[in-house]
Amino acid sequence: VLAEKGNYRHFMQKEIYEQPEVVGHTLSGYLDPVAGEVRPREGIDFSAASRLLIVGCGTASYAGQIAEYWFEALAGLPVEVDIASEFRYRKPAFMPNDVALFISQSGETADTLEAMRMCKAAGLTTIVLVNSPLSTMAREADIVAPTMAGPEIGVASTKAFTCQLGSLAALAVLAGVQRGRIDAAEQASHVTRLMGIPGLMAQALRIEDQINHLAGELAQASIVLYLGRNEFFPMAMEGALKLKEISYIHAEGYAAGELKHGPIALIEDDVAVIVIAPYDELFTKTRSSIQEVRARGARVIAITDDLGAAALDGEASAIITLPRAEGLAAPLVAAVAVQLLAYYVAVHKGTDVDQPRNLAKSVTVE
Numbered sequence: 001v002l003a004e005k006g007n008y009r010h011f012m013q014k015e016i017y018e019q020p021e022v023v024g025h026t027l028s029g030y031l032d033p034v035a036g037e038v039r040p041r042e043g044i045d046f047s048a049a050s051r052l053l054i055v056g057c058g059t060a061s062y063a064g065q066i067a068e069y070w071f072e073a074l075a076g077l078p079v080e081v082d083i084a085s086e087f088r089y090r091k092p093a094f095m096p097n098d099v100a101l102f103i104s105q106s107g108e109t110a111d112t113l114e115a116m117r118m119c120k121a122a123g124l125t126t127i128v129l130v131n132s133p134l135s136t137m138a139r140e141a142d143i144v145a146p147t148m149a150g151p152e153i154g155v156a157s158t159k160a161f162t163c164q165l166g167s168l169a170a171l172a173v174l175a176g177v178q179r180g181r182i183d184a185a186e187q188a189s190h191v192t193r194l195m196g197i198p199g200l201m202a203q204a205l206r207i208e209d210q211i212n213h214l215a216g217e218l219a220q221a222s223i224v225l226y227l228g229r230n231e232f233f234p235m236a237m238e239g240a241l242k243l244k245e246i247s248y249i250h251a252e253g254y255a256a257g258e259l260k261h262g263p264i265a266l267i268e269d270d271v272a273v274i275v276i277a278p279y280d281e282l283f284t285k286t287r288s289s290i291q292e293v294r295a296r297g298a299r300v301i302a303i304t305d306d307l308g309a310a311a312l313d314g315e316a317s318a319i320i321t322l323p324r325a326e327g328l329a330a331p332l333v334a335a336v337a338v339q340l341l342a343y344y345v346a347v348h349k350g351t352d353v354d355q356p357r358n359l360a361k362s363v364t365v366e
């Protein structure tokens, strides 16, 4: 299939815009909205799992880190997330009922593939969450859990990431049901919320103009720090990764609660801080991080929703207001904002967005 950019300037932009559709497509493979249930998947059984190991590289590993919060909270299933290149060399201690889940867009990343082979050889059930159905990992895994993002051309992953999140959210609900933590009514409400994600992502895409406006200024920053709590901590790391990959600005993602343990020392005039702060139960804590960095002269952009925007009332230098999203939906909506921000900063800098220097779409040699 010859991929076409259509009316878009870059593949990355096109892929960001495709998300409501492809995430919806991915979710419909996992959910039965009429029954209000997650469809069981052949061979996937978390009921007796002692632990879920999640392994991937780059953006895929951040999807895994977000899912860690979900599997633990919804299913009481202990999770360990690892970067494949570390996991495969660190002689992990397995338990007999460990289930191993590998996440890869391409299904060809050398370290992830070898980590999967190692788990298979150790006798664990291996599941691969993969976007390329004909890939090596799809062939070799015990169980394939597909994402339906379609071909992703931009080197920096966008739609494959949110499709991974959609599948992982559904699997976390499934794990909760299988482990007796989620009853029928709760399952149905998760399914309704998940089905609402494409609509929320489509609404989120309307912040494009706001973001384009902020990006000009952000392009001048020498360091950009991303902060978040809970699932928005790995999302902060993903935001930082996107920005550094395509705009070449040094960026770091940090847990907001770690601010005082290091990154606050970096704050100077040309440091920008992006705080992902949806109006949830940790909002007031994240808000105090905003106040702390602002007081030290950083420019702060808050990514929040209408309630968060009202509560912040002038405390941030700028606010990106996303549609309100609850629970499992919230990270997918926030992803749109960090992706668009990185994209527009790169456009302002005039970099090669789809083919950033030194990076490859798929790292098939170590």
Ligand code: G6P
Pocket: 057, 058, 059, 060, 103, 104, 105, 106, 107, 108, 109, 112, 155, 156, 157, 359, 360, 361, 362, 363
């Ligand atoms: C490269 C790409 C990233 C991707 C990572 C893992 O670094 O630039 O966008 O997240 O590889 O790739 P995979 O195909 O295993 O998801």
